[in-house]
């Protein structure tokens with residue numbers, strides 16, 4: 788009797804661990820400090836897609852497990868919902884935010900999830916943020932200034948791709964060189 792209960796519990800634990808494994812999005816190995824930003828300028832519509840390790844944004848990569856973590860997550864989400872304060876565009880471009888969708892991809896907190904993983908096996912989480920903007924004069928987007936690095940202490944660089952009617956161009960902005968001037 789005891790044995791069958793144990794077997795049953797074991798199966799439950801194993802299957803929930805497997806479920807957690809498949810539910811987690813395949814992130815691939817991300818590099819802490821390093822995020823990506825894709826910007827597409829199409830007529831008056833500007834879309835931005837930011838992806839960054841949660842470590843850059845929060846300093847941790849799991850669901851909040853303390854009130855302190857909750858606070859950090861809430862304030863990070865609030866900051867991410869204001870793209871024009873993170874990525875400053877020339878005022879002359881007349882851009883405004885239409886939508887901002889912030890997604891935090893992280894496993895459940897250790898307390899409620901499957902037994903703690905052995906030390907050394909790291910778990911990763913990241914942020915996926917999509918913005919839709921409209922700009923009255925998108926041709927005036929000649930420079931982007933990344934206050935992002937001031938806001939998020941863990942962020943070191945962003946690989947930026949800009950797609951417009953002029954083609955596709957790659958840039959890199961860093962904590963030391965946070966201003967991007969369009970070629």
Ligand SMILES: [Zn+2]
Pocket residue numbers: 817819840841842848910911912
């Ligand atoms: Zn990570």
